[in-house]
Amino acid sequence: MKRNRFIYLNFTFMLSVLLGSVLLAGCGGSTTSTGSTGASVTTCGNPPKLSKSTGLKIGFSQNISNSPWRLAENKSMEDGAKAAGDSFVMTDAGGQDAKQVSDIQSLISQNVNALIVAPLTQTGEVSAILAAKKACIPVFLVDRDADHTLAKPGQDYVTFVGSDFVKQAQLVADSIIKATNGQAKIIELEGTSGATPAILRKQGFDNEIKSHPGMQIVASQDANFDRDTARQKMQTLLQAHPDVNVVYAANDEEAQGAIAALKAAGKVPGKDVLIGSIDGETAGLQSIIAGQQLVSVTSNPRLGSLAYQAIADYASGKTVPAWVIMQDKVYTKDNAQANLVNGF
Ligand code: AHR
Secondary structure, eight states: OHHHHHHHHHHHHHHHHHHHHHHHHHTTOOOEEEOTTSOEEETTTTTTOOSOSSSOEEEEEESOOOSHHHHHHHHHHHHHHHHHTOEEEEEEOTTOHHHHHHHHHHHHHTTOSEEEEOOSSTTTTHHHHHHHHHTTOOEEEESSOOOTTTSOBTTTBSEEEEEOHHHHHHHHHHHHHHHHTTOEEEEEEEOSTTOHHHHHHHHHHHHHHHTOTTEEEEEEEEOTTOHHHHHHHHHHHHHHOTTOOEEEESSHHHHHHHHHHHHHTTOOBTTTBEEEEEEOOHHHHHHHHTTSOSEEEEOOOOOHHHHHHHHHHHHTTOOOOSEEEEOOOEEOTTTTTTTGGGOO
8 A cells, every 4th residue: 555655656756747847848948057158058058959840939029110121121031931831920129129128028928939039239139138048949130130248149049140231331332432532521320329230330331441541431420220310410410511422321211311311402412422321222222223322232131031041950950150141232323223123
């Protein structure tokens, strides 16, 4: 009788241990310790492994959906999920770091299998990326990266899928240097403060013109990657610097705002003032065709196929590089018309 009771107690103990670990795995639970480097290490992998490879539930956290670029990116992410046979749930942070952090928390509690995150800024979403790791959910960053001193690709998140922002800005600078023979007074409209493309595009452009003493940035301001912000900033800047002959804008939406402000000030964009920017938006291509914009280097928002390929590779145990690079192109009057079909 005593022996039977012992066997029964042992059986129920084993059952509860088994059940406990199944539940823990199901809700993405993990134990965390501190490795020799001081970095947090989870029992489910660094970064966490994908628990399955098909029929995934993908959570996509978008930072804002306020432009053709962002809408094209959203579509690409949703299309990618469909093509992979995954289910898709998306959040939109409306341009607020705090909202994006709570969006990611909410996706974690919905037990997504993997997270695709387009972080607003380099530091703003790091706490949520680390929280996902702790919950055993692998994170794939797209379009913007995180600060590598706070979160590392290949350790805290799987990879960054996106463009070479420094190179994009160098290419714009090269076109402008050529078109002005290295003589320019430039207004620089920067992107959202703290966002990877804003930081790296400024770095790329400013460094590229440094060796040309005739290229002078007379004013540089944050226009938040936004058309109307750029229009208003440009209106004010033109009053202080009526003799500028170049605008370098961090994206095509800002370039559109600058074009509107130049026209309102009685200047002829493309003639009195040359404009160079980044994205390859339909509006940018049309401005190039109309002779109002000199150049637009693409920043392809259709990152879905690369992102879902990275997820599939990761699930099958293949090595995913820390940076999956989206290759970009240069649009000028020579190829803008032919590439209108690729606009967005
Ligand atoms: O992160 C990519 C950049 O963000 C795009 O160039 C820009 O248009 C967007 O707002």
